[in-house]
Structure formats: C-alpha cells, structure tokens
Amino acid sequence: MKRPLIRKLEKFTRLSRADKEMLVRIAAQRIRRFAAREDIIHEGEKPEFINLVSEGWACRYKTLEDGRRQIIAFFLPGDLCDLNVFILKEMDHSIGAVTPVVVSEISRAAFDEMMIGHPRITQALWWESLVAAAIQREWTVNLGQRDALERMAHLLCELFIRLEAAGCTSDHSCEFPLTQTELGETLGMSTVHVNRTLQELRASNLIVLKDRTLTIPNLKALQDIALFNPNYLHLDREGSHLDANEE
Amino acid sequence: MKRPLIRKLEKFTRLSRADKEMLVRIAAQRIRRFAAREDIIHEGEKPEFINLVSEGWACRYKTLEDGRRQIIAFFLPGDLCDLNVFILKEMDHSIGAVTPVVVSEISRAAFDEMMIGHPRITQALWWESLVAAAIQREWTVNLGQRDALERMAHLLCELFIRLEAAGCTSDHSCEFPLTQTELGETLGMSTVHVNRTLQELRASNLIVLKDRTLTIPNLKALQDIALFNPNYLHLDREGSHLDANEE
C-alpha cells in the first residue's frame, strides 16, 4: 500500500536504494490535501508544479461552454500530472479531486535535480509519462470505436490493472469511488445508460460493484468482452514478476 | 512552405541561427519516403527513432481484433512522433502515411546531442510534445461530448489552425487529403454519417470541400459551431505575430 509511485516505477526498472530515498524525499517536500470534489488546479491558472497523487483518486477534466463535462484521465495513487508542465503559460484543463486526496508538489528545481543526479529515475519518469500518453490514446480508441458495454468493461479493466500496479488491490477487488455520473462523464454516455450497462455486466457475473467496492471475479472474461489488450500499459519488464524486493 | 518544424517552434520561442542550423542538419541525417497508405512503423515493432514528418500527412492508428480502426492522431508537416519513444519496448499502435510522406528519422544520439547543446530547442521540443498531449486530450473531449456536427467542425478547425502554424495554408484554404472513410475512422462515425455531416456544413456555407481542398470562409463561425477554444494549442507566445523573421 505504501509508496505507490516507487512500486509502479519498479514495474519498469530496478531502482537503487539512493533512487528510492530521493523519490521519498522529493515527495515529502510540499504536501497538500484536498477534499473530494475540490479543484487541485483550474483551467487558466499557471502551472508551477508537477503534482504527484500519493493517496486517493483525482481526475483531469474539461468543461465546454454549455456545461457538458468530460473526464479526460484519472490519477490513481502514484500517478504524476505532466512532467514539464511548467513550460506552458496556462492550464487548458482542470484537475480535481475525486475522493479526498493527498498530493505532493514537485518544484521545477527538485525535478531538475532529480534529472541530473538520477538517470534511472529520469528514465522511469519518462516511461511513466509515455504510458500516460498511451492511456490517453487508448481512451480515444475506446470512445471512438467501442460500444457502451465494451467501453465500460474496458475502463474497468484498465483501472483495475493500474491499481494493481500501484499496490491498491487485494485479490480480485479494489476500492472504486466513482459515481455513475462520473462514469458517464468519462465514457461519454448518460447516467441512465451507465446504469443499464452496469446492470448488464452484473447480470453476466462479470463484475460485482457495491458499496464503492469493485470485484472482478474473472478478469480474463471481462477483458474479452472489452477487446482489452494490455500492451498499451507497457507493464512488461522482463522478469518484473520475479522481483520480491518490495520495500 | 519550408521548414514547417522551425516555423512551428517559433510560435513558442525565438530560435538562434545556430539552433535553426542544428534542426536543419538533424532533419537531413536520415530521410525516408513512404507512399500513401504505407506503414511507417507498425504495432509490435521496437521504436528506434523519433520520426519527424517533413512533408505530407501521416496518422497514428490502432486496429481492434475485429477490424475496427481508429485514427488517434494526425501528423502534419513539422510534427514529431513521441520524443523518447525508444524507451518503450514495442509500439502499441501503428503510424501510417495518409498521403505520400517524407520523414526524417532522429536517432537517440542526435536527440541527446540536441538536448545537451541547445536548451532553446530542448524547451521548444518539450513544448511541442505537451501540445501534442493536449491535442490528444481534446480529442477525448471531442469524442466524448460533442455530437457529429460539432465534432466534424472541431476537427476541421484544429487541422486548419495547425496547418496555418506550419505554413501550409494560403488565405482561407488548405490541402485536405482525407477521405470520408478516414474522417469516419477519426471521429468514430460511419461514412454515411460523415457524408451527411459534411453536406450540412456545406449547406450552411461553413466549409467548401472539393478536390482535396478545404476552404473555411469564416473560421470564427465554424469555431462557434464546434465550441472550439484554441487554448489547448498553446500558440500564444506574446508578440509572436510581431516577428517577421521568416527564414
């Protein structure tokens, strides 16, 4: 459950003790807490920090002039928001807390320091940002090509596997704080249809979703429904499953 | 028309003569040509280079097991495909030529050299990759929230403005090589509906599209239909319109 970022990065590369200490130190420098639904940064503001979500779920979202809202990405424990953002003059979207959230702010200086002294971390962070881009692309495919049932199944598979990589699952279950409204804003469908779709997945015994807890009794089966191919998550370091060196 | 990459980067920052010479030199190192419809790199391959599209249009796409295809991004002249890709073990999608295309391959060594000796270029390239990510996010919004007419209008606005930044427009017109099938694969709609939607835009005098040429007589009007907010393209360098120093 601890240090989800480190746990995740180790899916890509082995980190030295010094690397890990560095990451822990950086993450401790400036910590902020947000209530559920609170904005962490809002469209139009100048980005000054890289945010690292260390506890809770956050999301990127964008609102159209007429009020329609689209959730563009989820940030799970261990996820970083945009390396290098400070290059941009202003945010073109907002980041909000989905649940109560703990965020570490990484300053430009701290980031540069890490880039210079810790090539392993640097590599690992680029990997994480390439994966984030790949996820965004997969969401494009999801919204463009899959129908409601496939789309929902795909999202659930992705979130479950990402939570697993961050050490936030136990057995076949994980906490699942999203409301049906939020699922609709993510998948581009009405709440009514979200509900119908979840009912259908439940009826097929593909998921159990109750009391903010999601259980996927047979992940393979859900993946099949979703046409889910995990390659885009790039979690395939040779032998990463052999490492038992959790900290 | 020349050096679309330089032209585009100068929307973000001023480049020195040495910077520009560097970019020209790098782009000349290894050049490849592809016929329309040919793959530049295919899902599953190991990425070894950063590709720079210097002439023609290319696209990223992904195909589901059952054959459905989604176009995920367009690469216009001056666009780069994924800084740092070589970190990944294999491509999770393909990149294909839409028209006949000229591509410069940038090796890891050349990229590193540039990063070290040319901080202005480094900054500018990160900017360009952040913009590419922002575009991908906007496509998520487009597919998730906008209806067919808005979606089509939005895509046309974006492509036109990006072509303008690369110096590939004249007055209110640009070359527009996409078939209706490709538009459908981009916007997640059937060709029949693409056709209906284009008819509707034509009937409202919002576009003229004929003989692979697109004219947008009143860009503002098209943007209004699309709920198009150009902020995500981050083309707003203070005073960039004052620079008359084209090379």
Add this chain to the structure above:
DNA sequence: GCCAGACATTAACATAGGTAAAGGTTGCTG
C-alpha cells in the same frame, strides 16, 4: 428517529446515428 441530499434504479418515449444497398463520379490503366 426523521429529514435532506446524494446517489441508484426503472420505465416510457424520442432521436442521432448506424447499416445495407444501390448508383453516381472521377481518374487511371491497359
């Protein structure tokens, strides 16, 4: 122990967009 607010569920009905199929251009190629 009751009420308000947030969330989930269901039903009845409406519509944007998909599907299938046929015909119309245009432009190349032999």
Add this chain to the structure above:
DNA sequence: CAGCAACCTTTACCTATGTTAATGTCTGGC
C-alpha cells in the same frame, strides 16, 4: 476509349443510446 477501382452520395430502414421524470435507497446531521 473501355473498364475498373476508389471514392462520394443518397435512400430506406433500424437500433443503440439519450431524455425526462418518477421512485427507491442510503447516509449523516440534528
């Protein structure tokens, strides 16, 4: 210059999903 291939257009019909609105079920606060 005939004929094919790629692309565009249109029509008729169908269905996945949206809309509206009513009802149900929790939860925390008083």
